[in-house]
Amino acid sequence: MKAPLLAALGFAIAAMAQATMALAATWDETLDKARGQTVYFNAWGGDERTNSFLTWADQEMQARYGVHVQQVKLSDTGEAVARVLAEKTAGQTKDGSGDLIWINGANFLSMKEKGLLYGPFVADLPNARYLDLTPGSAAATDFTIPTDGYEAPWRLAKFVLTVDSAREPNPPRSMVALAGWAAAHPGRFTHPTAANFMGATFLKQALVELAPDPRALALPPTDASYAAQTAPLWAWYDALRPNLWRKGTAFPENESALQKMLNDGEVDFAMAFDPAAAAAAVEKGLLPPTVRSYGMAGGSLGNMSFVAIPFDAAHREGAMVLANFLLDPATQAHAQDLRVLGAASVLDPAKLSPAEAAPFAALPSSPALPTAAELGATLPEPHPDWMVRLAADWAKRTAP
Numbered sequence: 001m002k003a004p005l006l007a008a009l010g011f012a013i014a015a016m017a018q019a020t021m022a023l024a025a026t027w028d029e030t031l032d033k034a035r036g037q038t039v040y041f042n043a044w045g046g047d048e049r050t051n052s053f054l055t056w057a058d059q060e061m062q063a064r065y066g067v068h069v070q071q072v073k074l075s076d077t078g079e080a081v082a083r084v085l086a087e088k089t090a091g092q093t094k095d096g097s098g099d100l101i102w103i104n105g106a107n108f109l110s111m112k113e114k115g116l117l118y119g120p121f122v123a124d125l126p127n128a129r130y131l132d133l134t135p136g137s138a139a140a141t142d143f144t145i146p147t148d149g150y151e152a153p154w155r156l157a158k159f160v161l162t163v164d165s166a167r168e169p170n171p172p173r174s175m176v177a178l179a180g181w182a183a184a185h186p187g188r189f190t191h192p193t194a195a196n197f198m199g200a201t202f203l204k205q206a207l208v209e210l211a212p213d214p215r216a217l218a219l220p221p222t223d224a225s226y227a228a229q230t231a232p233l234w235a236w237y238d239a240l241r242p243n244l245w246r247k248g249t250a251f252p253e254n255e256s257a258l259q260k261m262l263n264d265g266e267v268d269f270a271m272a273f274d275p276a277a278a279a280a281a282v283e284k285g286l287l288p289p290t291v292r293s294y295g296m297a298g299g300s301l302g303n304m305s306f307v308a309i310p311f312d313a314a315h316r317e318g319a320m321v322l323a324n325f326l327l328d329p330a331t332q333a334h335a336q337d338l339r340v341l342g343a344a345s346v347l348d349p350a351k352l353s354p355a356e357a358a359p360f361a362a363l364p365s366s367p368a369l370p371t372a373a374e375l376g377a378t379l380p381e382p383h384p385d386w387m388v389r390l391a392a393d394w395a396k397r398t399a400p
Contacts, residue, residue, distance in 0.1 A: 027126055030317045035066040037318035041307075042080035043102040045073025046254055049280055053341045056334075061325060067318045072098065076197075077107045084116045084310045096312035100319040103308050105143035106384035108151060111308065118309040118316055120149025125320065127327035128152070132348040138304050139346060143381040144218050151306035154326040155335060155343035158295065158302035158378060159205050160370065162270040162278040164262060166290040171269070173297040175206040179236055182243040188268045190245035190252060190261070194394040198255040201273055203390045205301050207233045208379050217382035226389055234397070241398075248398070263287050275375060276342025279366035283339055293370045299377035304346050333359035338366055 039061075045051060051071065058069035074080055080101045087096050103111070111117050122128050131139045131153065139153045140146065161178075163171040172178040182189045192199035208214055210232040216225050241248035245267055252258040255272055262270040263286060272278065272293070281287040307326065309319045325331055329352055332345040349357065 026124065030124070030320055031065060034315070034317040034321045037315040038068040038070055039099045039315050039318040039322050040070050040072050040097065041100045041102070041319075041322065042072045042074055042077070042098045044075070044077065045071070046075065046256055049341050053335060056340075057322070057325065057331075060331075061322060064325075065321050067321055069322060077101065077103055081107050081111055081116070084111065084312070085114060087312055088114070088116060092312055094312050095314045096310050098310050099313040099315045100307050100309055100322055102154075103151060103306055104303065105145075105381065106388050108142050108147075108306065108308065109145050109384045111310075112145070112148075112150060116311050117150045118311050118313055119151075121309060121316075121320055121323075122147070122149040122152050125152060125324040125327065127324050127329075130327060130329060130347040130351045132351075138302075139348075142306055143303065143384045145384065147306065151308040152323045152327065153304040153306050153346040154323070155305045155341075156302070156346050157273040157305055158275050158344075158375060159201055159300040160272055160275050160277075160293040160295055160375070162259075162262065162272060162287075162291055162293045162368075164265075164268055164288060164290055165292045166288070167268050171294065173294065175209045175236065175296070179240045179243075182240055185268070186243045187245050187247075189243070190248075190258065190267055191271065192254050192258055193251040194391045196254045198258075198271060198273065199251065199394075200387050200391045201301060202271060203233070203237075203394060204382060204387055205296065206236060207386065207390065208301060208382065209296065209298060210236055217386055218380070220383050220385045221389055226386075230390070230393070234393075237394075237397075249400075251398075259287065262291070274342060275344065275370050276336075276338045279338045279368040280342040282366060282368045287368075289367070291368050293368060294374045295370065295376040297376060299379040300375065301381055302378035303381050329356040330359065333363065336360065337363050338369060339364065342369075 041054065043050065043054065054069065054071045061067045061069050080098055083097055133140045135146070142151065161171065172181045191202040194200045194203055207230065208217065211217060211229040212232065213229065216229050252261060259270045259281060261267045275293055278287055278291050278293045282289050282291060307323050309316050313319055327347070329347060332347055335341045335343045336345050345360065
């Protein structure tokens, strides 16, 4: 019995070695083709830390691989999706305007359903070995939608509220408590417009907390399920809105505008989908050192941000090299540094060697950076269609 078992084991090891060699050879070809390419990376341009990080990534990519990274700054990811769809509608199948897109949720689902993505490509990235890609894992699921290898994660996100502890040392840690706080402090709280991702995320956090059956949120909403699950949300919001800044008749455009309002003392809270955003802002003098970020007591929405390659990308090899670079442990550690970006790593710590894990352990901290206990549990994102309907419904309800 031992001989057949040993033979089978030897065969499996040999097959794995051959697969590894084949991947290495294929990746060398990708590196060769990528050299000299310019990767047009469509990414949200509303955060200076992210913009600076991508400038650094461009410098590293040029030095290591001869690949130039040109950030195409977006105000909304839908802009890039619409461009790719227009190109496909016009019959264009190559030389597209974009090579890589920072994407999530509804936009990913739309591109996947319309055949606008290149791939699957994630298994071809050498640094994918650092990811937990088991079915249902955070790195293989985007807002309940299986990624199927059509997008690669690059940063971790989680909803947090940020409060100036000098003005409010005991902030509310649930959406119900927040409404009560706002009633006692009218005009001192607001949120970005729900046309912006951050404002829509604020509504989703409330939805997940207040929905009668949170399990229903994992499925696309029907008219009946939407009405049933959002009824408590809109009752809560109708009570909250009159107590918002300017009595809920105007809203900041985005997270950055709200952060400035907090710094100017116009409101007492900001919010982010990045637990390190406030700590990084304190480092740069954009927020007072008394601010603190925290999650909700019952858990906060969280997900990974991904990058995907359009089906007609002109420089798909360069795009793959950039996606792989973003997954390098050294890159992930640099991105997690709150003095740089403060984005939590998407890598599975169990897959890192001691040498690869060491830079993470040496990163600086800050009183404004929440601990794991202060962040609380991570709640799964609803199906993308919930955010689409919430944003549209909010627009109708708040229209003059």
